[in-house]
Amino acid sequence: MKTFDDMWEQVHSEMEWGKYPCEEVIRFVARNYYKSNRENVKLLDFGCGTGAVAWYVAREGFNTYGFDGSETAIKKAKVRMKEEHVSADLIVADAGKLPYDDEFFDGIIDSAVIYANKIEQIPDILKEIHRVLKNGGKIFSTGLFNKETTGFGTGEDLGNNTYRELTEGALAHRGTVHFFTVDEVKTL
Incomplete structure (x- = not known):
């Protein structure tokens, strides 16, 4: 089942989108992970778009991952990471079938992605989030x-x-x- 709406490929091809994370994301990361050994904390920018959250958490020294359904968005995110000398593992993928191992991430940050689906698809997306999130891991979600x-x-x-x-x-x-x-x- 594909959950990615191809309209986002068009959006990312035609305009600049999302350069910086929202304040709530910064608070979530700071409150939950700043006291940790950052290089050992795996964070996923869920539906990363052009990598605003991935850029921020990579810059802060976390083990950073991100995926998006838009090839254009991932290309733009990779260029930014290279230009700003930060590292993140960024791939093209679909939220309904994540290519990560079970219990892989300490935290997942969804900046307005889950809402962009039919209600029938959302439980499958949430099951994938649960699958790849470590026991005791945390999710932050906006855009409901x-x-x-x-x-x-x-x-x-x-x-x-x-x-x-x-x-x-x-x-x-x-x-x-x-x-x-x-x-x-x-x-x-």
Whole structure:
């Protein structure tokens, strides 16, 4: 099952996207991993795009990995890593079938990736996250949008509060968007 929406290849081909991580990601990493032996901590930038999170955690000395479905995004991320003299293992992959060993990562950072799928695909993605995350590992996730988010109900209706190609708001023309209910978040 493929979870990657090819629209993201177009987005990354046509525009610059995501150079720096959000403040919440920095707080998550600092609170959970700064006191650790950083080179022994494996962190995954889940759906890394052009590598904003990967760049930051690599710069901070962590053992850094990232994947994205967009070849263009991965190419851009690798160029940035090289230019800024940091190292990260970056690959093209799909969130529904990760090419990592079981219990491999100490932490996984999802900067608005899980939402970009149909609700039927999200449990499979979460199973993969659980599989590759070490026992006691942590996940940080952003982008769990709800019906109050601008653009809800616009674009192609895929059913179950999922739309493709929204016509309004910050998520317009960004492929598939699932709008979560509180009950869905609790269940997932």
